[in-house]
Amino acid sequence: MRLHRLTVTAFGPFADTQVIDFDALSSAGIFLLRGQTGAGKTSVLDAVCFALYGGVPGARQKPGLALRSDHAAPGTLTEVTLDLTVAGRRLEVTRSPAQQRPKKGRAGFTTVKAASALRQHDATSGEWRALSRTHQEIGKEITELLGMSREQFCQVVLLPQGDFAQFLQADAEHRARLLGRLFDTRRFAAVEDRLAELRRGAEQQVRAGDERLHAVAQRIAQAAGPDGAPPLPEGQPGDPDLAPGVLAWAAVARSVAGERHDIAASALAEAGHRERGARAEREAQREVARLQARFEETRRRADTLEESRAGRDEAQALLDADRRAERVQDAAGSREGAEREHEQAAAAHARARSALPAGLAEAGAEQLAAAERTARQELGALEAAGRAEARAAEIDGERTELERQLRADEEAVRDAASWLGAWDGLRGRLQAGIDEAQQAATRAEALAGRLEPAVRRRDAARERDAAEREEAAALAG
Template identity: 60%
Template sequence: MTAFGPFGSTQSVDFGELSAAGLFLLHGPTGAGKTSVLDAVCYALYGSVPGARQSGQGMTLRSDHAAPGVRTEVTLELTVAGRRLEITRQPPWERPKKRGTGTTLDKAQTWLRERDAASGAWKDLSRSHQEIGEEITQLLGMSREQFCQVVLLPQGDFARFLRADAEARGKLLGRLFDTRRFADVEKRLAERRRAAESRVREGDADLLADAHRMQQAAGGSMEPPELTPGEPGLAEAVLSAAAVARSTAREQLTAARCRLATAESALADAGRALDAVRERDRLQRRFAEARERADRLRERSGAHQEARARMERARKAGTVAPALELRDSAGAEHGRAAGAELRARALLPAALADAGAAGLAAAARRAAEELGGLESARRAERRLTELLGERADLDRQERADEEAREDAETWLADWEETRAGLQAGIDSAQQAATTARELAVLRDPARQRLNAARLRDRLAGETRTAEEQARAARERALAAKQHWLDLKEQRLNGIAAELAAGLTDGEPCAVCGATEHPAPARKVAGHVDRETEERALADHQRADDHRAEAERRLGAVREALAAASAEAGDGATEQLSRAVDELERQYAQARDAASALHAEQERLRRAEDEHELRITAQREAAVRAASRVGHRERLDREHAALEEELAQARGDAPSVAARAAQLERSVGLLTDAADTARAAEEAAQRLKEADARLADAAFRAGFDTPEAAAEALLDDAAHRELQRRLDAWQHEEAAVRAVLAEPETVAAAQQPPADLGSAQRAAEDADRRVREAASARDAADRRCAELDRLSARAAASVRRLGPLREEYERVARMAGLTAGTSADNERKMRLESYVLAARLEQVAAAATVRLHRMSSGRYTLVHSDDRTGRGRSGLGLHVVDAWTGRERDTATLSGGETFFASLALALGLADVVTDEAGGVRLDTLFIDEGFGSLDDQALDEVLDVLDSLRERDRSVGIVSHVGDLRRRIHAQLEVVKGRSGSELRRRGTR
């Protein structure tokens, strides 16, 4: 163990050497860390510590005495199933950061190794927490809870087990023997019972819901059964009501069909009459509209003739349209070319304003040749710019080096004073750490006395309350006993009437044997029967049990009060609290001051690093200054040569780039001007040719001038609109002539006007009557279909509910039997309790073997099936006293007797759990405390029993601070506590 619990340094324990004697002792003062040795064994195997200490692990496992850089670690080497294994576990811890201040969290780590029997070398098996946990659990054959009960025998737990009720015993045994599968069976059967009951109730509810739906579908002519889900006769009542509703609905459907046929015949007659009136009205309106259209055509005949003439002139002008388009295109092109030429010439010098296209092209070639000769000068100009940048960089570097040198000199001037101040801070923090360690040793004793004082004050009040409760319980027990004795006396006085109640003529009397009973005794008012007496006896027994329990609680509180008073001393609680608060305040101040040690050390280290950096910066700045002198001279010579070359190339321009830009602009302007001049000459020639073609085309089409032909042209939209008007006139004229020539239209126009409104109203009335009759017929048809569907659904539900109800009854009987609530389960014992009772019976038998020897043959543990709380049974545990021959509850044992019984029970349970785990061999057991309640003779008997375990090649480690055990057991492991943490010392071993 390293930095584990109270052990600040690394401690090693060789249990193989301690176990050689078969019996060894682990002892030391209170709080030294005896139990922490066993915690380390359990933590190495399972990654957690036993009992209530398993909560809040991680940082709580780490020793407060350990150095900050030492990590908590436990390594266990063990032999199991013929294999030599080594387990190493490290809980998570907050270590100091390697860089900077503060801490960082490292995760928990685990290693599992195995020694090769042939070579003796260790080989790694796994570093996974889950894999290692599964491997160890499989090899040992038991969980952590079982290991803590079987190998690390906690006496306090088994003493509580002896006094516990059936419910608490069941929880412990359930964890050890893993009877969850039987509890799962109970749960599964209960779930199946609830599910089956739910299905039956749902089926009945659905059937009743179908009955209500039938009532709605039948329109109120059906009365649903007044039954609830689960009541008998529900199915028959629903099916009978459905049959009556179906018969009534079919009669209503037949009557609705007859009414619909009559209404449809009347509608057909009204429809034919309406069609005839509508046709005559349509023909009369058609003739009138045709006469109106003919009148409108005569009024627009002049405009129609003008449109025909306009269309003819447009047709002739269409032959001239291509020549017009060609001339317009040539004119537009000539205008654009002339404008471009004027704009290009305006940008030229005055000397070239009147030059032709050829002269402009020659001038552009001369400017391009001069531009090509400036490339070398451009490169020289770019290099000159680079030289200026390099000179600026040298100046910036010189200024930066000068500033760095001055800053380093200023910082180094204060170095000695800075280092002295940082060292003083480190010395102060180290002194505070020493003070904090001294105060930490005083904290735990002070806290223990304060806690004991608070417990003493609380227990004083509880003692008074327990005394009042015990006195009241004694009075209630006496009153209940007196009541029972009074009822018993009354029953004995009236026993003749009770015996007479069982007499039958011809049957012999149980008292006198006579077969005739002329005057049997009669029960009088206030007669007490057997049941009343038994209830009074049960009340008396419960009151007596409450009295015993109250007196036991009073004794326990008094013992606890005496122990707390002895530990707290005579000091007042307030005074102890103030002392603890002052000690905590001083300790907190010292720890806060000591916590700055690492930060102060880190600040000194950083200051020393800064000192080295400043000296190095001074030297490097001097070297760079010397190298810059030669570089600056070379740059000055190159700069003068480039300036001379550029002066020749620039001419009158400010720079070579400006001169090149002037030449590039001149080349572009001259080239554009030459191109636009040639394009203008070509456009003028094409315009002249287009004018000649247009004049010839207009003459041939019959127009005096091209302008007249252009005026006669129509655009596409105007042409389409004019053609549409001409076509519409022709269509309208033909349509009017056709209508006025129809014989039926002319004949209808000669008849009286049609009365369409009266015919429509008659047809609407007939149609309304048909719809009403059809709606009634459809409603009756839907009612029949819905009743048929619901009736078939109800019949199917009745057939389906039969097997479900049988299944529910069968599952309910099984669930009640396994849950202990069925009348067939006489002892009201659950299935899991039944299995645990068998295990408890095995444990009691195994424990009796050792208890019989420890108590010199006086006590025997027996398992009891008597009913306990809530009417359940199966987990009772009694002790038989051979001196009195009576069987009594284990809670009545004295302190030493309780230790006998709990130790025997722990060893017996270890044997049974070992067998349950597959007979895995367990060579070592640990018994934690409990020996202080034994006298010398009892202690000898217990040690003899423990020594007998060596017959099965098992060794026993006793954890105790009892001084007499140190004289009786030679092999010892002593835990010595001190200011710097606890240490382990071996005695009596080789």
């Protein structure tokens, strides 16, 4: 941000319009505002802050403290105009606070509302272009361009008047409070309080974790027994050495437990090996006993079979004889069935021969086949003749219907010829009727034209007669 020109009117100690050309002052690179107390050094900075943010720093912004100069003429209005360049833009901000001015032409004062205006210089045309005239828009624009609020601007850019002298003479505690008030370190105090709160919470979590860790270690020691782990380390929850000591103790206890586990696992494996050997030996003994029992059973069955060999041979001979007898019996039964079927076929053949004509009763197979073909041909010819006869009957019916339609058509033709013969006379009569109707319509139109005047004359005559009667009655009276 670079200030170019500041114009103040009736502001602070300045009763009239004062112009400060910062470009001329800063030509040497740096300048100093110097003057006696009350000369207006702080008012210049207040005017800059008022032009930018519509307010002044510190306690001078409190209600009841007016920005208007007490030495200004009643008709002179308080106004501050600041010409500056910020973010590469040449701007002009004009502000005036709420104030009293004399009423025009009357006694008393009236209140003038606070006003603001923002313009931007157009380098191309060399003219000022209005941007906004509302306090909110101008304040938002300036805050975005500077990147600071009014409070931040007053703390960082402007040096609070009189506060540093008080700071140099104060004690350490008072300096801390003063620095906190000057630079608004409340957020840092809040951060410190928050960190302290987090530290206390972390300590509580650590203490709770140590308690859980110590309880777990005690359960481990109880489970390991007096010879399974070394003594637990001494300490209270929250001690910095408790957790590392317990973890080291747990590592030793784990190592001891691992060794004991390995020994137990080895012993278990050896016991398992011996158990598997005993099981295998027992199974082998059981198999030998089973085979011996099976051998004894087989030998007993062999002895029994040997004793019954003679009876078995005799039964086998009887069985073979019985099977041969069954085969002979089956052949005899088949022969009897064939004879019965032959007799039935011969009877059927005789019946079929008896149904044939006399000339074919003794004919052979070839003659019978030829006779069958001839009969089939004759049957086909008879069926064709039947179909032809049916078609002939249908044709006769169609011919009869056509003859009937022909007679009807001839009768219609005769009726039409008769009607056409009488048409000329009928047409003449109809034309004569039409002519008479047209003549009657013409006469009706003529009569209608004469009727209306006659009606008017009749009405006039009636009115005349009525008037004469009234006149006669009046004379008679």
